[in-house]
Amino acid sequence: MTIALKPPSQRRSPFRDKAGRQGLGLAILAWAIGLLFFIPFLWMVLVSFRSETDAATNPPQLFAPFSVEGYRNFFGADPWGPLLNSLTASVLSTALVILLAFPAAYALSIRPVKKWQDVLFFMLSTKMLPIVAAILPIYLFAQFSGLLDNIVLLTIFYTSMNLPIAIWMLRSFLAEVPVEMIEAAQIDGANLTTTLRQVIAPVVMPGIAAAALICFIFSWNELLLARVLTSTVAQTAPVYLTGFVTSQGLFLAQVCAASLVVSVPVLAAGFAAQDKLVTGLSMGAVR
Amino acid sequence: MSTEVAADAVRTGAPPPAERRQSGMSETWRRRLPLLPALIFVIVLTQLPFIGTLIVSFMDWNSYYPDDRGFAGFSNYARVFTDVNARSAVVVTVVLTVSVVLICLILGLVIALLLDRKFPGRGVVRTMMITPFLLVPIAAALLWKHALYNPEYGLFNGLLTIFLGDDAPQPDWVGSMPLPALIAAISWQWTPFMMLILLAGLQSRPMDVVEAARIDGASSWQIFRHMTLPHLRPYIELSVLLGTIYVVQNFDHVFTITAGATGSANLPYFVYQTFYTAQDYGRASAAGVVTVAGTLIVSMLALRTVFTVFQEESR
Numbered sequence: 001m002t003i004a005l006k007p008p009s010q011r012r013s014p015f016r017d018k019a020g021r022q023g024l025g026l027a028i029l030a031w032a033i034g035l036l037f038f039i040p041f042l043w044m045v046l047v048s049f050r051s052e053t054d055a056a057t058n059p060p061q062l063f064a065p066f067s068v069e070g071y072r073n074f075f076g077a078d079p080w081g082p083l084l085n086s087l088t089a090s091v092l093s094t095a096l097v098i099l100l101a102f103p104a105a106y107a108l109s110i111r112p113v114k115k116w117q118d119v120l121f122f123m124l125s126t127k128m129l130p131i132v133a134a135i136l137p138i139y140l141f142a143q144f145s146g147l148l149d150n151i152v153l154l155t156i157f158y159t160s161m162n163l164p165i166a167i168w169m170l171r172s173f174l175a176e177v178p179v180e181m182i183e184a185a186q187i188d189g190a191n192l193t194t195t196l197r198q199v200i201a202p203v204v205m206p207g208i209a210a211a212a213l214i215c216f217i218f219s220w221n222e223l224l225l226a227r228v229l230t231s232t233v234a235q236t237a238p239v240y241l242t243g244f245v246t247s248q249g250l251f252l253a254q255v256c257a258a259s260l261v262v263s264v265p266v267l268a269a270g271f272a273a274q275d276k277l278v279t280g281l282s283m284g285a286v287r
Numbered sequence: 288m289s290t291e292v293a294a295d296a297v298r299t300g301a302p303p304p305a306e307r308r309q310s311g312m313s314e315t316w317r318r319r320l321p322l323l324p325a326l327i328f329v330i331v332l333t334q335l336p337f338i339g340t341l342i343v344s345f346m347d348w349n350s351y352y353p354d355d356r357g358f359a360g361f362s363n364y365a366r367v368f369t370d371v372n373a374r375s376a377v378v379v380t381v382v383l384t385v386s387v388v389l390i391c392l393i394l395g396l397v398i399a400l401l402l403d404r405k406f407p408g409r410g411v412v413r414t415m416m417i418t419p420f421l422l423v424p425i426a427a428a429l430l431w432k433h434a435l436y437n438p439e440y441g442l443f444n445g446l447l448t449i450f451l452g453d454d455a456p457q458p459d460w461v462g463s464m465p466l467p468a469l470i471a472a473i474s475w476q477w478t479p480f481m482m483l484i485l486l487a488g489l490q491s492r493p494m495d496v497v498e499a500a501r502i503d504g505a506s507s508w509q510i511f512r513h514m515t516l517p518h519l520r521p522y523i524e525l526s527v528l529l530g531t532i533y534v535v536q537n538f539d540h541v542f543t544i545t546a547g548a549t550g551s552a553n554l555p556y557f558v559y560q561t562f563y564t565a566q567d568y569g570r571a572s573a574a575g576v577v578t579v580a581g582t583l584i585v586s587m588l589a590l591r592t593v594f595t596v597f598q599e600e601s602r
Contacts, residue, residue, distance in 0.1 A: 027406035033398055034412035040475065041418045043442050044430045060445035100328055103321030113318045119326065126333045128586045130536045132558040133575035136568055137339025160332035163325055192321065221423050224538045224559065238425045238539075245429070245543050252440070255433050259426030270421035271414060278487045281480070 048256035055253040070253030074261060082240035087265070089151050089226075089236060090219040093158035097166045097215045098208060100159070105170035106196060110182055120171065123164040131161070131224050139228050151234040157225055162215040169214070169280055173207025174200065210280025213273050217266050237262040337579070344572035351566050363573035373574055375550050376557035380535060380581070383469060383553055388530045390474040395481030395526065396519075400511075402482075403489040413486075420479035428543035431472040436460040436544070461544060465551035473540050477533065481526040488522030489515070528586060535582050554578040 046064075047055050048071070054064040108116045138157065139148075147153040177200055185199045201208070223238040230239060241262055244255045270277060347359040367373045402413055419427065435442050438459045447455040461468045492515065500510055538555045545551040547560060558578060562571035 023404070023406065026401055026404060027408075030398070030401035030404075030406060030412050031408065033394075033401065034415040037419055037475065037479070038415035040430060040435055040442075041422065044434055047434055056440045058440045058445070059448040060440055060442055062449075100325040104325035107318060107320075107322035111318050113322055114315070119322065123329060125583075125586075126329055128532055128579075128582050129333055129337055130555060130575070130578050130582055132536070132538070132555045133340050133579045134333065134336035135558075136343060136562055136572055136575070137336040139562075140339075141336075157332060160329055163329055167325060192317075196321075217421075221425075223425050223542075224555070228559075228563070238423060241423070241425045241429060242542075245432075245546075252433055252437075255429055259423070259429050263421065263423045263426045266423060267418070267421045270417060274414065274417060277417075278483050281484050281487065 044256045044260060048253055048260050050253050052251060052253050055256070067253070070251075070255075070257035071261070073251065073254040074257045079237070079240060079258070079261070082235045082237045083262070085151050085230075085234055086220055086237040086262075089155045089158055090216050090265075093155045093162065093219050094212050094215045096155070096159045097162045098212055101163055101166035101170050101211065102201070102208070103192075103196065104167050105174050106192075106200065108167065109171045109174040110177065110179070110200070120168065123167055126160075127164050135225070135228055138225070142229055148229065149231050149234045151230070154226060154229055154234060154236070157229070158219040158222065161222070161225075162218055165218075166211040166215055169211045170204070170207055173204040173210075177203050206276060206279070209273065210276040213269055213276055214280050216269060220266055340572045340575050343568050344576050346569050346572075348568040349566055350568060359569055363569045364577070366570055367573045367577055370570075372552065373557060373577075376552050376554045376574070377577070377581070379466070379551060380553040380555075380578075382466065383473070383537065384531060384534045384585075386470050387473045387477060387534045388527060390470070391478045391481040391530055392523065392527060394474070394478045395485050396523075398478070398482045399485035399489055402486055416482060417479050419476050420483070422476070424476060424539040425543055427476050428472060428540045431468075431475075431540075432461065432544045436468060438462075462549070465545045465549050469540055469544055469551060472544060473534060473537060476540075477530055480533075481530055484522055484526040484529070485519060488519045492518050531585055532582070535578075535585070554581070 046062075049066055049068065050064045051067040051069045052073075054061065054067070055070070057064075107113050108120055113119065142148040142150070142153055145153075181199055181203070182195060185195045190199065221238065222236075223242070226236040226239045227242065230236060241258060244251075244258060344363055345359055345361070346356065347362075348356050398416060402409060402416070422430070433441075438444055438457055441460075443460065444455075444457045447457065458464075497510055497514060500514060505513075536555055537553065538559065541547060541551065541553050541556040542559075547556045552560065554574065555578065558571050558574045561567050561574060565571075
């Protein structure tokens, strides 16, 4: 990665579109592909705001009268338990992940342990362990310990699921912190906890936010573990959605409304923090 | 709760004999201490269950026949490799993963290149592109199954009717082509993910060097081929690696869209079915171990190249 930089006098701004026609064509192409990817989602929103009769017509009407029947049916079925369970499991496990990942990332970057690369490699390799390959012992353990259908057990497994990714991401953010800052704090007599909390954490806050966002999304989205480990009391929102899998379309507006409502926390977090998402996803490995 | 347990283990744990250097010992442990809670947490919660799966995979254990539990040797593995359904699941997993990752990579790269340029509404297009990735996977799968693929009132057949008239073909997408139907739905969800990583790669490119090359008369293609692609290489490898890890494990889409019908069950769904419906713990575990072996082989190859990036770092 040693690319010689040209002196500043020769630098130019990225505005260089002399070929305006070509630029216009590419812009239109970008818009077209963007719309193509967005249309299924848009369709889902449209259908969710229709009456069930309008939603299930053949051929589909592109425009139909506005109705909140789908949402009324969805909320009428009292989905708050599953939504709350998902929120609890996702928020708690994200907090736990950051709490555990932050010191670990410190030990892998700023004052690295010996063979830190091997440790990092091991962490990463656990992500290659498909959840199905561990699900039976987890299920049996839950059954024997009486923790089946318990949100605490789910939270713990979500933590272990996301911890490697968070460590991986935070490590690369921590590696950017100037060593002098940390040394200065330690000369002033700060211990590890103080250094982490008062010197390093503020600097890598964007990194922590990015890692937390991604852990939250992955926990909220998880279905397989939740489906095996929970049934009624601790049922999560994705498991609740599986109730719509076999419905043969009679309640299409409700299916779309339910899918959208369950996706709202992730959509909101993702839209609000697009930049963090981008940095978070790329930083992990490439820096 | 588990963190406390882990922390206790750290405080009372004796140092291993391996690194017994009289002076450096406490320093070594001071360095290790912050790592241990996370490390122990991950080991206990991922490796122990897998060892459990490994053990059960060598056992006869079907919860419908609790009395027949015992050592089975390799018979579960033999059954996995001779079972038509299991073999089909292996093939489906490979086809699904390779095609989805390739489609996502190519589309993701094209879109990232388009979004790397400034144009009116770039932020809007980027937001529209990211949306599929932010939809909860099972919600996305429900959308494809019910609102798009449905042969009677789905959007796809509706559009065919609108554009081609009343005698337009009305295919049963999921029924007649389950694998392409899955590939399209999963690619839709994961292309934005690959695109985000590649876009971040593009935007970390030192633009002044590209400018200099352009001034020196390099064509767009030359710049892409000799400057952009080499710079993007680690990002491409990362997106392929992460994409592979997630797509190999896909459960939500297979479960929702096809439920494994007409030869579209992948390994995770096959394991789930064997374990959940057939209650055959031994065979399900063997299939799980096979899934891991397959994932590891593919990912290690990808990872080895990614890890060259770490070697270059020094700290």
